Amino acid sequence: MLIDLSEVLSEPHKSIDEVVGTEMKEVKVNGSRFPVSRTQPVHIHVEYAGEKKLHISCETSLTVIIPCDRCLTDVPTDFTLSFEKQVNTALADGEDDGESDEANYIDGYHLDVEQLLYNEILVGWPMKVLCSEDCxxxxxxxxxxxxxxxxxxxxxxxxxxxxxxxxxxxxxxxx
Ligand SMILES: [Zn+2]
Ligand SMILES: [Zn+2]
Known part of the structure; x- marks a missing residue:
């Protein structure tokens, strides 16, 4: 899912407040693929935050099937994502200015929702998944x-x- 950012970046700046679906079917972590069993509409808010800068806030939740570390049984693992980002679109292809994170989810004038979510899933990826504590x-x-x-x-x-x-x-x- 791509969101057009041109209106937020143009004059006069319009903010975007959208609820979009996601086509995320699986996530790839450390070379392994994990199916996504549940997604929810993604609430995205984008605002102009200065010269070529955007403030993005995002909220959604999803479930990824991760095998138990000990017995390999599928464990539906919930991710509740709620985060804010400050991004400098001028730096999307190159160096970092230190205050914005590297925006691999900005492609020209488009925001790649799946990539944005994927980054957060990686950050929150559990060290260990167990079907139960006493597996x-x-x-x-x-x-x-x-x-x-x-x-x-x-x-x-x-x-x-x-x-x-x-x-x-x-x-x-x-x-
Ligand atoms: Zn287990
Ligand atoms: Zn045996």
Missing amino acids: KGICSVCGQNLNEGSCDCEDTSLDPRMSVIRDLYKNFKEV
């Missing part, structure tokens, strides 16, 4: 999801205390 993960031997049932493998690697004891035992035998 048991998957068995490293047979791949069984241990939240759904146990398996017969004698793998103790999930319990660090057990592996310490096992290592001690192994060393003892080798001596």
